[in-house]
Amino acid sequence: LIQGEEGVGKTSLACQIALWALASKATDRPCKHQMLPVILEGDLDLKTAGSKTPIFEAIRGQLQNLADESDPISEALLEQLLRKNRILVIVDGLSERSEETRKQVNPELPDFLINALLVTSRSSEGLSKVTKTTISFTI
Numbered sequence: 795l796i797q798g799e800e801g802v803g804k805t806s807l808a809c810q811i812a813l814w815a816l817a818s819k820a821t822d823r824p825c826k827h828q829m830l831p832v833i834l835e836g837d838l839d840l841k842t843a844g845s846k847t848p849i850f851e852a853i854r855g856q857l858q859n860l861a862d863e864s865d866p867i868s869e870a871l872l873e874q875l876l877r878k879n880r881i882l883v884i885v886d887g888l889s890e891r892s893e894e895t896r897k898q899v900n901p902e903l904p905d906f907l908i909n910a911l912l913v914t915s916r917s918s919e920g921l922s923k924v925t926k927t928t929i930s931f932t933i
Contacts, residue, residue: 795921796914798931804914807929808833808884811912815882829882829910830875832856837895847905849898850876853883876907883908888915 796804812831817823834856838848846854846869853876858866875881885899899913900906901924913921918928 795926795928797918797928802931805886808912808914831882833884835886837892838898840894873907879910882910884912886914888913889917
């Protein structure tokens with residue numbers, strides 16, 4: 795969780811971490827393998843047609859756009875990539891999202907498959923009961 799007031803650089807830090815996740819040198823990465831960063835901005839589409847959760851479908855859609863493919867990535871492949879920390883999911887501005895979207899970004903949910911999650915927010919709401927590292931900015 796990167797937490798702080800508006801304009802302190804939360805998103806900039808999240809983007810820097812995303813670049814580190816892509817680094818070719820293992821010593822420059824947050825883990826021993828490279829991760830593909832996927833950033834989610836705005837509210838989730840709660841009426842998704844897929845069989846998984848709205849956040850899963852949003853990640854799937856972002857990967858389809860990144861790959862410039864007409865067909866979406868398979869659910870099974872995406873599930874494995876998420877479980878094995880191969881995708882770094884960045885949810886930007888969680889505190890500014892709708893109540894429905896904030897409820898979807900909840901690692902306590904049984905069907906929450908994301909194991910590498912970075913959230914920027916003006917508050918720690920919704921993430922208070924999970925083990926996390928918090929970087930707080932104040933001015």
